Amino acid sequence: MKISNFLQRFFPAPKPVERRESERSALSLPIQILAQEEAWEATMVEMSDKGARIHLREELEPGQSLRIQFRPGEIRLAAHCRWARRAGRGWLAGLQFDS
Numbered sequence: 001m002k003i004s005n006f007l008q009r010f011f012p013a014p015k016p017v018e019r020r021e022s023e024r025s026a027l028s029l030p031i032q033i034l035a036q037e038e039a040w041e042a043t044m045v046e047m048s049d050k051g052a053r054i055h056l057r058e059e060l061e062p063g064q065s066l067r068i069q070f071r072p073g074e075i076r077l078a079a080h081c082r083w084a085r086r087a088g089r090g091w092l093a094g095l096q097f098d099s
Contacts, residue, residue, distance in 0.1 A: 022048040033060075034067040034076070044068075051079065051096040060084045060093045068095070 029044040033056060042056035052068070060066070060081040068077045078098040084091050 022050050024048040024053075029070070032069040032072070033058075034069055035060075035064060039069075045092075049097075051082070051094065054093050054095060055087060055090055056093065057090045059091050065098075066095075 024046045025048070026046055027044060029047075031042050031044050031054070033040045033042050033054070040056055040058045042054045044052050044054050046053040054068075062081050062083055064081045066079055066081065068079055069075070079095040080098060082094040082096050084093040
């Protein structure tokens with residue numbers, strides 16, 4: 001038996017601490033991001049009652065204020081970008097809803 005297996009048996013690794021305050025749901029929802037005078041197509045890939053993770057082609061800046069539009073002319077949510085990172089040919093961004 002390997003020493004690492006032996007140690008894991010008696011001293012299991014601690015479970016990661018969950019930092020999120022609310023449960024997230026995975027989805028694939030086409031949306032528009034409206035920022036100042038620009039509008040970009042995006043896909044919402046996760047959503048909770050506090051925020052969302054989106055995938056888009058354009059880069060968002062942390063702290064940037066924006067609106068999420070679900071259908072043209074319909075529901076808009078105010079949010080701001082918490083983080084953004086490169087993901088393939090596009091960007092992933094974490095948004096926090098403004099309440």
